Amino acid sequence: MRAKVEPGKKQSFELDTKLDDSILEDRNCKFLSPVHIEGEFYYQNEKLYLNAKAHVKLLCMCDNCGEEFERVFEFPLEEEFIENYNSHNEEDYLINQAGISIDEPLSDNLLLSLSTRMLCREDCKGLCQVCGKNKNFTECHCEEHLKEIERQEENPFGKIMK
Ligand SMILES: [Zn+2]
Ligand SMILES: [Zn+2]
Numbered sequence: 001m002r003a004k005v006e007p008g009k010k011q012s013f014e015l016d017t018k019l020d021d022s023i024l025e026d027r028n029c030k031f032l033s034p035v036h037i038e039g040e041f042y043y044q045n046e047k048l049y050l051n052a053k054a055h056v057k058l059l060c061m062c063d064n065c066g067e068e069f070e071r072v073f074e075f076p077l078e079e080e081f082i083e084n085y086n087s088h089n090e091e092d093y094l095i096n097q098a099g100i101s102i103d104e105p106l107s108d109n110l111l112l113s114l115s116t117r118m119l120c121r122e123d124c125k126g127l128c129q130v131c132g133k134n135k136n137f138t139e140c141h142c143e144e145h146l147k148e149i150e151r152q153e154e155n156p157f158g159k160i161m162k
Pocket of ligand 1: 062063064065066067119120121124125126
């Protein structure tokens with residue numbers, strides 16, 4: 001991102017940037033769109049403050065049932081960048097001669113916003129432990145049958161009483 005910067009003056013911006021699929025590999029997701037960012041920034045005391053919102057469309061695999069699903073994820077991007085000639089920590093985002101690179105804070109914030117368990121829907125029923133069918137689509141009675149059998153086994157008279 002390059003812009004003429006006037007200290008203290010808020011400037012709005014909007015941009016699309018493509019991130020590499022590799023950052024989502026561990027999460028079983030892929031990018032279906034560039035990340036769209038909209039917000040404002042200002043520069044003061046050798047720091048650039050970024051205050052923006054981002055959204056992106058991902059293709060993910062449900063951690064519960066394994067089904068693929070598409071979803072738009074929204075997340076905030078509120079970061080500070082400091083001039084690289086200042087003393088800084090390794091985690092700091094820097095302003096270099098070329099400006100700032102937004103990709104790193106962007107992917108950091110995206111990953112933070114994703115929940116640890118990705119579900120195709122909030123009430124995903126998962127797979128049947130017995131027949132392996134996706135219970136979101138098909139109803140089976142395997143687990144009820146299993147419980148019935150367990151109940152009968154616990155009850156010494158279960159089999160006789162049947
Ligand atoms: Zn699911
Ligand atoms: Zn089943």
